[in-house]
Amino acid sequence: MRYSREHKAETHARIVKNASVRLREHGAHGVGVADLMKDAGLTHGGFYAHFDSREALVVEAFAYAMDRSTERWRKKAEQTPPDKRFASIVESYLTPLHRDDPGHGCAIPALAAEIARESPKTRKAFAAKLEEMIEMLADQIPDVPRKTARKQAIASLAGMMGAMVLARVAGTGEFSGEILTAGREAVLDRVSASKPGGKKARKGVPKQAPTA
């Protein structure tokens, strides 16, 4: 072979990693094969030595992005006291930083709507990663039955990714910030309220009379 034993695997991984950023930035159909290969320092002709089709790369790149998110949050949780794990994930998710850097952020707000329209195979691959992420999130909600934790994880993820999509549509101004704040408070409030002793109002998120 032209290159050393692990060279191909490294190149493959580099293509996938770079593609996962570009696809989150520009959408599942927003970047061409030639550009994706250029990102990895290659020419487009060699693409099919690594992937059966463009769609196959899309699937791998999504899986990579989802795995990275799930793993990052799991590690973040490990370094946080159990009762603050979930809140720390939500708070780092619904930020202007995340909103303004989709390429390095969660793949769900960036790509899920498009994926839902792809082939069943692609869609199912994404759904499996979604399921993993939900389970990981449920692990971070202590002191409630597992079924409740899972429901909370699903609803929270929906609220988080939904707020992120809306915030990106709204741009970077006041309206966009308002969406991030409303989403963050609602998710944190709901989950803390579901705990046995957690019905007291959270800081800045009174249930009846807002101070702000």
Next chain:
Amino acid sequence: MRYSREHKAETHARIVKNASVRLREHGAHGVGVADLMKDAGLTHGGFYAHFDSREALVVEAFAYAMDRSTERWRKKAEQTPPDKRFASIVESYLTPLHRDDPGHGCAIPALAAEIARESPKTRKAFAAKLEEMIEMLADQIPDVPRKTARKQAIASLAGMMGAMVLARVAGTGEFSGEILTAGREAVLDRVSASKPGGKKARKGVPKQAPTA
């Protein structure tokens, strides 16, 4: 002119209306100009007598879809007692029927993520329609200060459209239904809990020990 006075306006409206369905079904880039004109019973060459560009049609079709949703919900609310208006919207939104017919459903889960990546002009046009929809939703949340209602409307819409996107990614099976249910319960629960006398658990949505 070849056609009677109002003929052009009618044709224009027909193109926009049909396009709003096709674009929600297949995405903002998922249908070509030729197909969109064919839907209206025309050939592609005449397109530019009606629109400056394909993107101009996309903007009009989105505005049309958003206006229809906002108006439909407003009317639905008028025929419902004030304290049940919001719940009736949420319940009709997070259904398998809506999930399985994106072409006639809410434009936000279908298209918002793509719109966020379009030109500032297109994005802002969508953001303005989003703002209108949020205001309409806030109108349906009684008995709380306006600021609270608006926050609830934003967070609820994020949860609703997010759950719809996730449910569509999950397909039509059990997992997908679980997402719709979790989203519905979370949104209804959160809003009813924000009311002065509304802290009691909702039917089937116990806060600590689920029955199902």
Next chain:
DNA sequence: TGTACATCAGTGAACGCGCGTTCACTGATGTAC
């Protein structure tokens, strides 16, 4: 009222372009002897 002309929504061929994919070729390296 009747007639000639101007209008312009709609037609269908054509344009240029970018895309995903294919393919003959290259050449540095691993392997066989």
Next chain:
DNA sequence: TGTACATCAGTGAACGCGCGTTCACTGATGTAC
């Protein structure tokens, strides 16, 4: 250890195709006289 050959990741030209857009043309109708 040294040499000839086989391998195959990567190159770059080419392919076919569909897309958004342009354009010369059509012909039924509104309008001017």
